[in-house]
Amino acid sequence: MSLIVQKYGGTSVGNPGRIKNVAARVKRFREEGNQVVVVVSAMSGVTDGLIKLAREVHAAPDDREMDMLLATGEQTTIALTAMALHGMGVKAVSLTGAQAGIVTDGVHTKAKIANITPKRIHELLKEGNVVIVAGFQGADEAGHITTLGRGGSDLTAIALAAAIKADLCEIYTDVDGVYTADPRVVKAARKLEEISYDEMLELASLGAKVMQSRSVEFAKKFKVVFSVRSSMNDNPGTIVKEETRKMEDVVIRGVSADKNQAKVTITQVPDKPGVAARIFKAIADAHVNVDMIVQNVSASGHTDMTFTVGKDDLPKARKVIEALAKEVGATGFACTEGIAKLSVVGIGMRSHTGVAADLFEALAAEKINIQMISTSEIKISVIIDLAHADRAVNAVHKKFGLG
Amino acid sequence: MSLIVQKYGGTSVGNPGRIKNVAARVKRFREEGNQVVVVVSAMSGVTDGLIKLAREVHAAPDDREMDMLLATGEQTTIALTAMALHGMGVKAVSLTGAQAGIVTDGVHTKAKIANITPKRIHELLKEGNVVIVAGFQGADEAGHITTLGRGGSDLTAIALAAAIKADLCEIYTDVDGVYTADPRVVKAARKLEEISYDEMLELASLGAKVMQSRSVEFAKKFKVVFSVRSSMNDNPGTIVKEETRKMEDVVIRGVSADKNQAKVTITQVPDKPGVAARIFKAIADAHVNVDMIVQNVSASGHTDMTFTVGKDDLPKARKVIEALAKEVGATGFACTEGIAKLSVVGIGMRSHTGVAADLFEALAAEKINIQMISTSEIKISVIIDLAHADRAVNAVHKKFGLG
Numbered sequence: 001m002s003l004i005v006q007k008y009g010g011t012s013v014g015n016p017g018r019i020k021n022v023a024a025r026v027k028r029f030r031e032e033g034n035q036v037v038v039v040v041s042a043m044s045g046v047t048d049g050l051i052k053l054a055r056e057v058h059a060a061p062d063d064r065e066m067d068m069l070l071a072t073g074e075q076t077t078i079a080l081t082a083m084a085l086h087g088m089g090v091k092a093v094s095l096t097g098a099q100a101g102i103v104t105d106g107v108h109t110k111a112k113i114a115n116i117t118p119k120r121i122h123e124l125l126k127e128g129n130v131v132i133v134a135g136f137q138g139a140d141e142a143g144h145i146t147t148l149g150r151g152g153s154d155l156t157a158i159a160l161a162a163a164i165k166a167d168l169c170e171i172y173t174d175v176d177g178v179y180t181a182d183p184r185v186v187k188a189a190r191k192l193e194e195i196s197y198d199e200m201l202e203l204a205s206l207g208a209k210v211m212q213s214r215s216v217e218f219a220k221k222f223k224v225v226f227s228v229r230s231s232m233n234d235n236p237g238t239i240v241k242e243e244t245r246k247m248e249d250v251v252i253r254g255v256s257a258d259k260n261q262a263k264v265t266i267t268q269v270p271d272k273p274g275v276a277a278r279i280f281k282a283i284a285d286a287h288v289n290v291d292m293i294v295q296n297v298s299a300s301g302h303t304d305m306t307f308t309v310g311k312d313d314l315p316k317a318r319k320v321i322e323a324l325a326k327e328v329g330a331t332g333f334a335c336t337e338g339i340a341k342l343s344v345v346g347i348g349m350r351s352h353t354g355v356a357a358d359l360f361e362a363l364a365a366e367k368i369n370i371q372m373i374s375t376s377e378i379k380i381s382v383i384i385d386l387a388h389a390d391r392a393v394n395a396v397h398k399k400f401g402l403g
Numbered sequence: 404m405s406l407i408v409q410k411y412g413g414t415s416v417g418n419p420g421r422i423k424n425v426a427a428r429v430k431r432f433r434e435e436g437n438q439v440v441v442v443v444s445a446m447s448g449v450t451d452g453l454i455k456l457a458r459e460v461h462a463a464p465d466d467r468e469m470d471m472l473l474a475t476g477e478q479t480t481i482a483l484t485a486m487a488l489h490g491m492g493v494k495a496v497s498l499t500g501a502q503a504g505i506v507t508d509g510v511h512t513k514a515k516i517a518n519i520t521p522k523r524i525h526e527l528l529k530e531g532n533v534v535i536v537a538g539f540q541g542a543d544e545a546g547h548i549t550t551l552g553r554g555g556s557d558l559t560a561i562a563l564a565a566a567i568k569a570d571l572c573e574i575y576t577d578v579d580g581v582y583t584a585d586p587r588v589v590k591a592a593r594k595l596e597e598i599s600y601d602e603m604l605e606l607a608s609l610g611a612k613v614m615q616s617r618s619v620e621f622a623k624k625f626k627v628v629f630s631v632r633s634s635m636n637d638n639p640g641t642i643v644k645e646e647t648r649k650m651e652d653v654v655i656r657g658v659s660a661d662k663n664q665a666k667v668t669i670t671q672v673p674d675k676p677g678v679a680a681r682i683f684k685a686i687a688d689a690h691v692n693v694d695m696i697v698q699n700v701s702a703s704g705h706t707d708m709t710f711t712v713g714k715d716d717l718p719k720a721r722k723v724i725e726a727l728a729k730e731v732g733a734t735g736f737a738c739t740e741g742i743a744k745l746s747v748v749g750i751g752m753r754s755h756t757g758v759a760a761d762l763f764e765a766l767a768a769e770k771i772n773i774q775m776i777s778t779s780e781i782k783i784s785v786i787i788d789l790a791h792a793d794r795a796v797n798a799v800h801k802k803f804g805l806g
Contacts, residue, residue, distance in 0.1 A: 016459035050479070056419035058486040068497050069482035072475035079472035083461040094471050099546055143502055
């Protein structure tokens, strides 16, 4: 008998029929003698509908009230999921985030989980219930309802798995698992059996879109082994866990392309202490997330500084730099769209040489120019022309023998 | 400065525009220097939509999960109402029933309020907030979400008014107040300035439909003075309170007709102890609510027994009596639809004579036959042919000078 946490996303519980499918799956696990805790999201479309309603009464609704409103989405799903299980003869009880003992800080719409008191969950499991917990939500110390922000339901599942010491945590989604590359782009892409937290983190932040980084970070911190799998079939999915020695034998775990990038170059920035700080402080104050930053050694006391941001953030970034470029003594600046970031990720990189060379060779063979390069311990990223992105991913995927 | 509780029903908060109207009204009261606690129902249609969803996953959903589901309706409205107030520059905070300190028993879908701890409401009021409380819901001692059943939001408002010792409790609805008769039937019907709890109770149970009896009973028990008024205009409404000496001068407060009645007569029932008990126990076991019961003195040890039930319950009642009539020694039974119950209500009746005579005269003058008569301390009810109901109400209304 295992204690299992399963998380089902909004698409998996998108209508009554799908909720029944989820219930049938849960029932199977239960009948195999397992104890099951189910975390569910709001039915797909519900959260957007609530946001629309809110906007109709206030253009910029208060965060606390937004949480009060949005929390009803998951509360609806847990009740329906419990009912569906009852309909199949399975004992089940639903719990809101607060009832499940999920205590967060008081930062509405993006709360952090402070602690979990799973007493009630344990009691209900002991009585033979499947426990259905509302994802994405909790309550702060004062009892205000909070939500965890993007990817919050994954976080709920992983945090609960840690708190109740689950044997297994399954993240059900609409993809089969984590692939060596986006299967829509690379036909030879292969589903990974397993991947380390760090690799998953690099991929999560790279547009693999399977999960938000914070959930993976949380899992890494509390050593929660979890699998990513599809709620539409019985394929085994990908297991995400601490790295093993065996994992290091694989140099590159996967290759991804983030097509949602834009580039800002500030030319001839005086190369002296405090200039970079000033620029990026201003960018941060405008709530723009900077991804890559590249600065080369300076010639004659000046240097070009380039950074990338999400395409949507480019107007905000442009505004900041427009105001600041002259001020810091730069000669000018340029904003470029139409770029993509290609990355190869793998913990094996640490103990293998020549990865960068192989990557550059693969691109050169395709006559694809590299605009920027940035490396971390387990990742190499290059900025290339957006038009070449898919071709580049295929070439690199093949070069590293990922198929 | 007064402390006011205002309750707005589902129609009053039926869409974002109406929620803004409610907010505008609340703002006015607030700007006059009052402290305001607002109780809201689910937006009209929302509860029905949720029930429909539930039925799609389970034909007979569990009561606890139904409460979990339905409670989201009011939670949505409180958040939107708070946002609308913010939009008008009014400080406001929403609270679920549980957060507002409303503790109920554990009887899901028809919980009773056990106690209210209004500490949080007082704190929020003190900080200058309008406090928006979700009607219809609470939580039991163990923290399970409960709902109060039909008319639950009125009950929330009145119970809160009692708990926080409000100076005024206003029940906003889609009618202007309590009338001497249904204005759609009697053109001369007049809105009452005030009415006693007992009179309101008799009217509430008579199809006046303004409020459920339990809310009025609660108000009577805790001496909560409240007014019933429209959220669509600024008319003053009707004040419901303890009877005053002045009220007794008015013999009849109002006249109503309940057209939703059916009649069951059991003929020649043996007139001996235990027979009536047996019949009405069986009826109660079938969850049929009996309204009037009439039994006359017996002749030759047998008597006819007649009772009325809601029209919808007639098939169930028929089934019970079919099985039971022979068993108790009756010679037969008859079920009749097409009847109406006309009632006159007034606490003045207690100290005035001749009310029954006046009522019967009014009907006789219209050649309307009386099929059954039943009286209580402050009410006389007669069963008449449904076809004559409207004409009868007009005649009686005129006879007692209610116009």
